[in-house]
Amino acid sequence: DAKTTQPNSMESNEEEPVHLPCNHSTISGTDYIHWYRQLPSQGPEYVIHGLTSNVNNRMASLAIAEDRKSSTLILHRATLRDAAVYYCILRDVRNYGQNFVFGPGTRLSVLP
């Protein structure tokens, strides 16, 4: 399975942008990059996913490097509610048996 590497923790100030990096140097051509987050005492929550092009949705943006060996989740304006563990996950959709493998993720703290 292709693996991802994320910083253990990051800090941000409220109302400022946050860039959460993820390295995935062994990514294959059919691996989608997914981001989930887990707020305290809750189940994981889908944030965004993409294959090659940058993606935007109401929650965040996903910037994918041209060589696809890294990606960055961008929260445009952090709020206190964004404090969570963020997981970067690769998944090859050709093989549904390869399910989402959650690593330790990045714990994001948002300071008021």
Next chain:
Amino acid sequence: DSGVTQTPKHLITATGQRVTLRCSPRSGDLSVYWYQQSLDQGLQFLIQYYNGEERAKGNILERFSAQQFPDLHSELNLSSLELGDSALYFCASSVGLADGELFFGEGSRLTVL
């Protein structure tokens, strides 16, 4: 609210016992997934069902079993419980077999004493 319902929210039992955790997926979702989250192991994928059939298996112990019923709800059965089985058990659902977006429930916290 993800639309995925898990019961019970909390469960305390003793070693050697058997428990059943229940999951109702979002309306229209055919896939159900079970995950275990413990402090030292993080989120571990256990098993996936799609429209009543087992489709993927992860690190699920032989003491654990699951099924998905015709109404698409799912149950995770944990037997011969050990202290190490204490964890949060999450159910997730998705529309299809290999969707990118899973919807997780709030989890069932199992404590084995």
